[in-house]
Amino acid sequence: MSSCSFHRWSLVEDVSQSHDHFFPSVVSNVHHPQFSLTMAVTHDQADRGSTWDDQDMSLLLRPPIVRSGAGALNRALLSKRFPIAAAAVSDPKLINKYNKALNSTKETLILKRVSPIAPHPDQTLAKQGRKCLLLNPRIKAGVPDTWGAVLKDGVQKEELDVVSYELQLDYDYWSFHDIMASILPEELHDDIPAGFNIAGHVAHLNLRDAFLPYKKVIGEVLLDKNPHLKTVINKIENVGAESQFRTFQYEVLAGVDDLNVQTTEGGCIFKFDYAKVYWNSKLETEHRRIINLFQPGEVVCDVMAGIGPFAVPAGKNGVFVWANDMNPESYACLEDAIKRNKVSEFVRPFCEDGRTFIHKAADSVLEASQRGEHATIAAKLPKGARTAIAAGAPPPPKKTVPIPPTISHFVMNLPASAIEFLDCYRGLYAGHEALFEPTTTPNTKLPLVHVHCFSLKAQDETPRIDICERITKELGFPMKPGDNPDVEGEVTIHNVRDVAPAKTMYCATFRIPREVAIAPRS
Numbered sequence: 001m002s003s004c005s006f007h008r009w010s011l012v013e014d015v016s017q018s019h020d021h022f023f024p025s026v027v028s029n030v031h032h033p034q035f036s037l038t039m040a041v042t043h044d045q046a047d048r049g050s051t052w053d054d055q056d057m058s059l060l061l062r063p064p065i066v067r068s069g070a071g072a073l074n075r076a077l078l079s080k081r082f083p084i085a086a087a088a089v090s091d092p093k094l095i096n097k098y099n100k101a102l103n104s105t106k107e108t109l110i111l112k113r114v115s116p117i118a119p120h121p122d123q124t125l126a127k128q129g130r131k132c133l134l135l136n137p138r139i140k141a142g143v144p145d146t147w148g149a150v151l152k153d154g155v156q157k158e159e160l161d162v163v164s165y166e167l168q169l170d171y172d173y174w175s176f177h178d179i180m181a182s183i184l185p186e187e188l189h190d191d192i193p194a195g196f197n198i199a200g201h202v203a204h205l206n207l208r209d210a211f212l213p214y215k216k217v218i219g220e221v222l223l224d225k226n227p228h229l230k231t232v233i234n235k236i237e238n239v240g241a242e243s244q245f246r247t248f249q250y251e252v253l254a255g256v257d258d259l260n261v262q263t264t265e266g267g268c269i270f271k272f273d274y275a276k277v278y279w280n281s282k283l284e285t286e287h288r289r290i291i292n293l294f295q296p297g298e299v300v301c302d303v304m305a306g307i308g309p310f311a312v313p314a315g316k317n318g319v320f321v322w323a324n325d326m327n328p329e330s331y332a333c334l335e336d337a338i339k340r341n342k343v344s345e346f347v348r349p350f351c352e353d354g355r356t357f358i359h360k361a362a363d364s365v366l367e368a369s370q371r372g373e374h375a376t377i378a379a380k381l382p383k384g385a386r387t388a389i390a391a392g393a394p395p396p397p398k399k400t401v402p403i404p405p406t407i408s409h410f411v412m413n414l415p416a417s418a419i420e421f422l423d424c425y426r427g428l429y430a431g432h433e434a435l436f437e438p439t440t441t442p443n444t445k446l447p448l449v450h451v452h453c454f455s456l457k458a459q460d461e462t463p464r465i466d467i468c469e470r471i472t473k474e475l476g477f478p479m480k481p482g483d484n485p486d487v488e489g490e491v492t493i494h495n496v497r498d499v500a501p502a503k504t505m506y507c508a509t510f511r512i513p514r515e516v517a518i519a520p521r522s
């Protein structure tokens with residue numbers, strides 16, 4: 001019954017504008033078309049016999065519906081008052097005792113970013129330092145049936161008084177998602193933009209057509225709710241379709257038109273103009289996964305290195321990287337990142353077509369090794385050495401790390417077309433088969449290739465078969481899905497991320513088959 005009265009104010013106050021999804025169980029007594037969804041949830045909750053916990057309360061106190069998303073953002077309209085009850089304590093010293101007690105019975109208002117302890121709603125008493133505890137919305141000031149034992153007891157002892165309280169929540173309180181749900185039409189709620197690509201201070205959206213009428217408001221709210229952002233842009237053309245370097249056309253939705261960003265990934269700093277080079281913060285996990293496959297002292301060839309999110313952190317780990325990108329702007333940023341992150345002993349930048357670079361890299365690594373090129377690194381200091389050096393002891397001699405003759409890994413992250421570069425591995429080590437097992441001690445394996453690609457999003461074997469067929473065609477050697485890339489002809493396929501409802505980005509890893517690597521170069 002208590003929830004009835006609660007419900008009544010909800011109706012009076014909210015129905016015209018509400019999209020409140022959660023009401024107490026008796027809501028099913030009310031006949032209103034808006035409540036059909038509500039009832040399903042409510043009954044489920046009644047069945048579970050649950051109380052209004054933290055999550056329920058935040059879902060209960062929703063912002064008003066302001067369907068003005070296509071116009072200017074009017075922050076003032078996002079303010080709303082909620083009539084709730086509060087337990088006013090007769091003596092401020094009692095506030096902690098009752099806060100604890102009412103909290104344990106879930107009778108206080110538990111709402112993120114809102115303290116349940118507030119000044120007394122009566123201004124005069126508030127000025128005297130009187131305080132109150134905000135209560136769970138199911139508790140009504142004038143309805144003792146809704147009070148629990150702690151409240152009843154406190155009132156009886158005259159230590160508490162249950163009073164009406166107006167809780168005001170405004171634009172600053174609501175989350176981005178709350179505000180979007182308030183502003184956007186209901187049919188868009190399932191797909192409210194989330195998980196943007198963020199580069200430094202820039203958030204990059206890729207809004208579906210249905211969201212375009214609301215794009216400016218979306219941009220503004222995003223800026224308001226993310227103080228570290230200064231610019232929100234939206235892609236206006238298809239990535240890759242217009243630029244071989246994977247840059248894109250954009251419009252600024254909110255904030256300053258400045259795409260010169262600085263960001264960190266893998267413990268390294270990158271500075272770049274986001275309009276001119278490729279960067280995708282959603283690939284951080286994939287970058288880390290691949291980097292973790294490399295051993296210090298190995299050589300990696302990053303054929304489409306971009307500004308170096310694989311290469312530069314790998315270099316920091318003591319991995320030699322031949323890093324190439326055909327985009328001169330990316331090359332310039334890569335050079336900058338190498339210097340900025342002090343990895344020039346390990347990372348070498350190149351700017352050419354990956355197709356020609358693959359053979360050149362194998363040759364140039366071999367030549368560098370034969371010339372005895374190496375990195376010189378500071379030796380790891382034993383415990384206490386720093387103090388000894390500071391006191392005048394000579395520092396330990398630097399360590400020399402030789403460049404090995406062969407490449408251990410090739411990375412090819414150009415998912416739209418990298419598979420089409422695989423024919424370039426034919427003849428990679430033509431005339432140099434003695435560099436690899438079984439001739440070598442210890443056994444040197446042929447390079448692993450990690451090639452990114454797109455294929456169908458599917459749970460079955462379809463994408464794996466599709467990818468292996470495409471690899472087979474380019475290599476001229478039969479390749480099939482498998483678990484162990486050390487078995488010649490087997491390809492392990494890692495699901496990187498979904499990029500569209502029916503399209504997934506994968507990474508296929510395989511060892512270059514001997515026959516392919518030692519085939520004569522054409």
Ligand SMILES: C[S@@+](CC[C@H](N)C(=O)[O-])C[C@H]1O[C@@H](n2cnc3c(N)ncnc32)[C@H](O)[C@@H]1O
Pocket residue numbers: 244245246278279280283303304305306307308309310324325326327330352353354355413414415
């Ligand atoms: C998807 S981005 C990946 C960049 C980087 N590896 C990363 O993970 O962020 C692909 C890169 O390939 C470069 N690229 C495009 N065509 C190329 C080619 N033929 N040879 C070498 N690089 C190429 C682009 O400039 C772009 O930087």
